Amino acid sequence: MFSKKYIFLLFVALLSSCSQYKNGPLSKSWHNTNAKYNALLIAREDYKIANEIIIENDKENYEEVLPIFRRIDSTQLDTAKLYLIDAIKKSSIIAERHSNSKHLDEAYLLLGKARLKKQEIFNALETFKYVNTTSKSANAKTEAMIWLMRTYIENDDLASANQVSDLLKTQKLNSANKALFLSTKAYFHQRQNESALAVVFLDEALKTMKRGNEKARLHFIVAQLYEQLNQVVLARKNYNYVLKNKPDYNLEFNAKLGLLSTQSLAKNTALTYEKMLEDRKNQDLKSKIYYKMGDTENRKSNFPLAIEYFNKAVAYSVDNPIEKAFTYKALGDLYFEKLLDYESAGIYYDSTLITLPKSEVDKTNLGQKALFLNDFIRYKRAYDLEDSLQKLASMNPAELDFKLEQMILEKKNQQKKELEKTEQNSVLKTSNVGNLPKDMKRWILYDPVESIKARNEFVRLWGNRTLEDNWRRGEKTMGSFSIKIEKETIDSASIAKSAKEAAALLDEKVALEKKELDQEKKELLRKIPTSNMQKMASKRKQEEALFQIAKIYKLKFNDEEKAKENFNLLLQKFPKSVYEPEALYYLAIMNNQGNEFETKLLKDYPLSSFARQLKKGSVKLSKDKESEAQNFYAKAFQLYDSESFDLALTKIDEGLNEYVGSQIEDKMAMLRIMILKKGSNKDQYIISLNDFLRSYPSSDLILKAKELLAVLK
Structure with a gap:
């Protein structure tokens, strides 16, 4: 009995000595072991699996510069969220039950990272601040500050992130923390669209990193940034580094495409692209290959072929809406910037917005661009219409009549081609026949003139036969001789009657077409400005349209070169325009100070609000x-x-x-x-x-x- 009691008391003593609030060697050893091989082990594994799921689900768009740190989107965490929740629970256990463990800092850091990935920004900030305040380890404090900076960046609080960055510059960093800090600093500059600074810090960070897929990905980003800065040699160097750092196949494939796209345009890359298309491993990646082929031809100014390849890229982009959307955008940019076909550009921009996931739309300015493009098209049409009407007004009557007839016939031919194309496409979609002739026409019975011609041809060969079954066998007892006689015995009266009907119908058709032509000419003549008042009104419309086009380029599309071009055209075509002060103001601010536009504005319109805007600066009155x-x-x-x-x-x-x-x-x-x-x-x-x-x-x-x-x- 005494021995059992003694054993019990010994057991209680051992337990009490293992309290998390004691710092004895037995207590620390016990809590270190439990923390490391229970909660922390599971938390680490959970966090690792969550990251793998996030990477697997993140379909990155390699046509844009990749973010240095993968996007955190709480709406797409799905399965990863469960692992993050468990990682938070398990790492919290160490803080609650093993507070004297040497693994406490790691547990808190893991807790903060899991909270950040789960988009619990406030909780993550508090966790990293706590580690930085309470930890006795300099390395743990530094790592917490780096993750604090990252969390501020993800929360778009760049001012606070910059303050933390300034503090970190004074700290002594170990190898791992140095790589993490430099990467985070690069990310900070990337978020501010400062590519030159981002690439410098990221290049430096890569020097201390170990080989692997993540390093390969960062080399790919460096290559993209250098390509953006027109440093092609350095871009190619980093694309090659990607291939040397054990990348996954997707990254390897895109690095090879990057090398191809940065080759000199004088080199023939078509054969290499064709080999990639034939490779069985690339069956699911054809859309990317065709996109790069389109981009290459676009840079060569071979626009028809570029459009063909981009359309093939769209056709193969079945399961990747982001990829398809950016191909539509590339087509929109091509039509807008190179071909100046603004209506087609508008259609492709609209397609981009429809295809792009809602979560991505806000990250682009495409919505606004598509909206402003509608206004741009309206003013461009108005300008072109008034320009063509003014040219027509300057012609003599005979020349004008000929020109109007040409315009109307050209319009009708275009409409006819479009109708035939529509009907052909409709037949091709519904028919099971594989190859139909390209010059396919409408069914002959829909055209009365063609129908009568065919009937006359039939009568000439076979005679005016009654409509009945087995018409070829009507006189089969007479044999082939009877058929021959019948062919030669033509009903001349019937043919003559049919010919008259055809001629009358043809004359009626010609007369109707002439009447329609004359009517359309009258409609166009009504629009042509003939009187001085009408000409002034036409010029006024054109003046306003040109001014609005220039403003849209400046304020909506941020294209200063096109804005300057159109503002200058306005001043040349419409001297003393009502919009001249504003046009001079925009030209003044788009050029260096003290330019001719500023001088003219202050001299000719000193009392205008635009002159005041230039003079205002930082004026403060007493x-x-x-x-x-x-x-x-x-x-x-x-x-x-x-x-x-x-x-x-x-x-x-x-x-x-x-x-x-x-x-x-x-x-x-x-x-x-x-x-x-x-x-x-x-x-x-x-x-x-x-x-x-x-x-x-x-x-x-x-x-x-x-x-x-x-x-x-």
């Missing part, structure tokens, strides 16, 4: 000057109130020029709008309203300006 502006405004308002609109307009223009940057500048601008509203110059009124919306977006009077513009519309 209190006395602000009081002066208030008094000046009051006097201008009195003139407006007494309906002395001309004097009020002169006064307010003077004040806007004198008190640039004052606190009541927006009130002065609005008073000017109200004065113009009372006058007869509607164009200036509309321009001033739009100018107010752009120049004073934070003004309390912005709603008033929007209301006035809405009333006009």
